[in-house]
Amino acid sequence: MIDTPDEAPFPSLSEADALPPSEQHAQQYAAVRNAHETELLEDYVELIGDLIVHQGEARSADIALRMGVSQATVSKMVGRLKSLGLVASKPYRSLFLTEEGETMARMSRERHAIVLQFLRALGVSDDTARIDAEGMEHHVSQETLDAMQRFSRQRGIPD
Amino acid sequence: MIDTPDEAPFPSLSEADALPPSEQHAQQYAAVRNAHETELLEDYVELIGDLIVHQGEARSADIALRMGVSQATVSKMVGRLKSLGLVASKPYRSLFLTEEGETMARMSRERHAIVLQFLRALGVSDDTARIDAEGMEHHVSQETLDAMQRFSRQRGIPD
């Protein structure tokens, strides 16, 4: 009896009822795996950009401190960022973003800001909003970002 | 931190937020790293639960198909889930959730449903909502979940 009961033809009211078609399902997970590949890179690049803006320079020790990670880990990661053409530096000196790195940093920062602002507008407390935004920002599509921005603009900050 | 915009309807994106204190900043990243450690486990457990409900049993081949991953990967992962006491099975037979696994599956499923419903209520298209929900669900705190649920209830699903 191989009658593998494939997907229900129509999605019912309560979503808990139907599994998406396998192929679509697989794509969802693939999208998440994909996001994971770039999100750490984006976090580093975003942080480096922020440090340059706010502290004048980006030093490995500060990155390690803020990321809550060892300096060795930062060193290795910076090597990866350099090999990807996102960061430039001379040995033992502080870090700079390439053109491409700048672009990534700007986009990350904007996305981060939109999500953070949105969560606050939704009525989430500041501390929680910061934590959740950090995790969510890499998994939010442009379409959802647009919806968030629309909502924040419309609602502003709740009373 | 300084400029939590309580008055400004929408703070401009170019306006650079000050950096949070290092310690708090590190905690944010730690929270994300922490979420990453459990989210794959949760995805597997949730999927296993869904397969049992919708197809009567959870087989490795189906999991591999739906996760978009090789069977070998599933086999290894299932070993981990078993060693964590979330899944039970006999060799070469299909999978079951332990009590603990059931609990995790239920919680994941609920969280997933809340996020998905919320995104739709926000006006995001179905396909996008599915993809984003899959990525976001593991990074959403209880406080934010509550806010999302409030919003969905209040606004309902737009037709």
Next chain:
DNA sequence: CAATACAGTTAGCCTTTGCTAAGTTATTTA
């Protein structure tokens, strides 16, 4: 200007999560 402290790098290890290829067990079917 030498000693010390601080910052950055390198080497070597571990775990997780992927893969392919090859082997084992279960099921179907000729």
Next chain:
DNA sequence: TAAATAACTTAGCAAAGGCTAACTGTATTG
């Protein structure tokens, strides 16, 4: 029921992202 097919497991590899310990370079300062 034997052969073929499908499902599952195991072995061995790789890349990412952590770590500590040891080393090299830079900066301070007595």
